[in-house]
Amino acid sequence: MTSQPLINADRLWSRLMALAEIGATPAGGVNRQALSDGEIAAWRRVIGWAGEAGLTPSTDAAGNLFLTLAGRDRGVPPLLLGSHLDSQPTGGKFDGAAGVMAALEAVVSLAGQDEKPARDVIVVAWMNEEGSRFAPGMMGSEAFTGERDMDAIRAARDADGVSVGEALDRVHQALPDVPHRPLGFTTSAYLELHIEQGPLLEAAACTIGIVTGIQGKKTFQVVVEGSEGHAGTLAQSERRDALAAFARMASALHAEIGTIDTDIKFTIGRVAVVPYAPSVVPSRVSFSIDLRHPDNAVLDAAGVRIATLCKANASPCAVTVTPLVDAPSNAFDARLRADIGKAAREQGHSAMTMLSAAGHDARHLAKVCPAAMIFIPCRDGASHVEHEWAEPDHVAAGASVLAQVLRELAFAPAIEG
Numbered sequence: 001m002t003s004q005p006l007i008n009a010d011r012l013w014s015r016l017m018a019l020a021e022i023g024a025t026p027a028g029g030v031n032r033q034a035l036s037d038g039e040i041a042a043w044r045r046v047i048g049w050a051g052e053a054g055l056t057p058s059t060d061a062a063g064n065l066f067l068t069l070a071g072r073d074r075g076v077p078p079l080l081l082g083s084h085l086d087s088q089p090t091g092g093k094f095d096g097a098a099g100v101m102a103a104l105e106a107v108v109s110l111a112g113q114d115e116k117p118a119r120d121v122i123v124v125a126w127m128n129e130e131g132s133r134f135a136p137g138m139m140g141s142e143a144f145t146g147e148r149d150m151d152a153i154r155a156a157r158d159a160d161g162v163s164v165g166e167a168l169d170r171v172h173q174a175l176p177d178v179p180h181r182p183l184g185f186t187t188s189a190y191l192e193l194h195i196e197q198g199p200l201l202e203a204a205a206c207t208i209g210i211v212t213g214i215q216g217k218k219t220f221q222v223v224v225e226g227s228e229g230h231a232g233t234l235a236q237s238e239r240r241d242a243l244a245a246f247a248r249m250a251s252a253l254h255a256e257i258g259t260i261d262t263d264i265k266f267t268i269g270r271v272a273v274v275p276y277a278p279s280v281v282p283s284r285v286s287f288s289i290d291l292r293h294p295d296n297a298v299l300d301a302a303g304v305r306i307a308t309l310c311k312a313n314a315s316p317c318a319v320t321v322t323p324l325v326d327a328p329s330n331a332f333d334a335r336l337r338a339d340i341g342k343a344a345r346e347q348g349h350s351a352m353t354m355l356s357a358a359g360h361d362a363r364h365l366a367k368v369c370p371a372a373m374i375f376i377p378c379r380d381g382a383s384h385v386e387h388e389w390a391e392p393d394h395v396a397a398g399a400s401v402l403a404q405v406l407r408e409l410a411f412a413p414a415i416e417g
């Protein structure tokens with residue numbers, strides 16, 4: 001069991017709670033959406049804490065924030081660790097933020113050592129992981145890994161018509177002293193701590209989750225086009241009611257896709273009706289679909305059926321189904337997973353292996369470098385809610401395991417995946 005503390009648990013918790021004040025909601029949660037004033041304020045606070053330990057900030061064209069502790073050999077690929085600072089509109093204090101603050105604490109503690117790490121160590125806060133303001137999510141990590149084109153990212157708009165490009169430019173203008181670096185760079189490894197966002201660790205009374213991989217995910221935007229009409233004068237037989245067509249689609253999709261097996265996760269999470277008036281037949285409905293499954297073959301087959309079912313239930317309206325995200329299930333690096341398990345054992349923490357049901361930026365980093373995730377419990381498995389909660393001891397334990405794995409990698413002369 002490790003006797004020397006690898007982190008300052010009190011500093012980590014106080015900074016995490018201070019960060020939660022930015023975008024705090026009356027019900028105790030956080031509303032700090034991507035590229036908002038709240039995220040600008042969060043950047044300033046995190047950059048200030050990092051600067052106290054000698055870390056230098058930088059950003060890129062995708063609005064990712066990097067905080068670098070310089071190593072002895074700046075020419076070798078750096079280590080990267082972090083998560084995201086943006087939240088859902090009614091999100092909690094820990095989703096994303098715990099991962100960034102644990103990474104910062106691990107690196108700040110490392111910076112306090114007499115010896116420099118062998119390579120640069122970089123804390124990262126990815127842009128728009130949540131996808132709540134701008135869809136789809138994980139824009140920053142996808143741009144970093146070359147999976148999504150920056151022109152397409154900059155063109156996406158929020159519900160108020162503000163484009164990602166406009167919001168990105170505004171963030172960079174607000175922080176003119178943060179230097180820019182090229183988009184994407186070779187990385188030796190990536191580590192991410194996160195609350196589980198599920199109930200398994202808590203149910204097992206287990207402190208550390210060693211994440212084996214992330215289940216696959218597909219998302220779609222569906223638009224149903226009909227015609228407006230007077231609710232009191234237009235006969236039912238003459239209507240092209242977009243909402244009625246949506247209701248048929250939703251029923252068919254839930255009946256078939258939502259019952260494939262016990263592992264399927266099918267969600268219609270956002271519906272917009274036009275003109276949204278009580279006495280007008282709706283002319284347009286747009287809605288989102290979120291589809292997840294750990295088996296890529298099942299996921300792909302279900303994804304194909306979505307467009308078929310929508311078209312079969314559209315008449316007399318028209319329907320367009322646009323795929324947004326296609327992220328297959330992935331597996332994390334075996335060596336890093338073993339390192340996490342070893343650190344947990346040596347520190348006396350209970351640990352278990354588990355698949356992530358939620359998506360994370362680590363999914364995309366795993367395609368370009370060895371990557372792994374550490375989960376810690378959250379109360380009742382609740383996340384994306386204002387009462388989301390993680391115990392201070394669990395946050396500290398996860399950060400300490402992260403710090404131990406980081407130190408072993410940071411001082412290694414070479415890293416092999």
